[in-house]
Amino acid sequence: MFDLSLAPPAQPVKIADIARRQKIPQKFLELILTDLKQGGFVESKRGAEGGYYLARSPETITVGAVIRHMNLGDGGRNRAHRTKTDPLAGLWRQVDEALSGVLGRITFAELVREWQEQQSEIVLTWEI
Structure with missing residues (x-):
């Protein structure tokens, strides 16, 4: 998604180019992009x-929306062990809510x- 966000609007980017740049x-x-297409995030x-x-x-596309679509959150797996007797259950709920909000x-x-600002701040140094 980040790589496609760098491209001009509606300018197709080849899978091979994305794969090479993003390693x-x-x-x-291909599997990821197919899923993103089904979710309405990308076109081909x-x-x-x-x-x-x-x-x-x-x-208009948030990181959270993509993560939710791809089910990349922990989906409750890490919360499964959190019971009412867990002294940190409330803390973890707050952390989850804060992360989702961000x-x-x-x-x-x-x-x-x-990213573009960071790239413009890179200073080349030359040693003689």
Whole structure:
């Protein structure tokens, strides 16, 4: 999603290019993109000029929405052992709520802006 957020709107990006840049096996990336397409996050275009592109503006897609769609949260597995007698159950609930809140506010456009700012701050040093 981040890689596609860097591309101009509706500009297809080839899977092979994303896989190379993000160091993800292409077959695995195909599965991820298929799931994201089913979720309405990306679209695809066939042919020589084809590839994947965001279905909506990166300003409208939050990290939290993608995580929820892909079921990347712990889905309650880590909470299964938390009982009413667990002294940290309340703390973990607050942590979960805070994390969900943050991820629900961060858009891919914001991630791109932050990354671009970091890239512009990189100072090249030369040793003689």
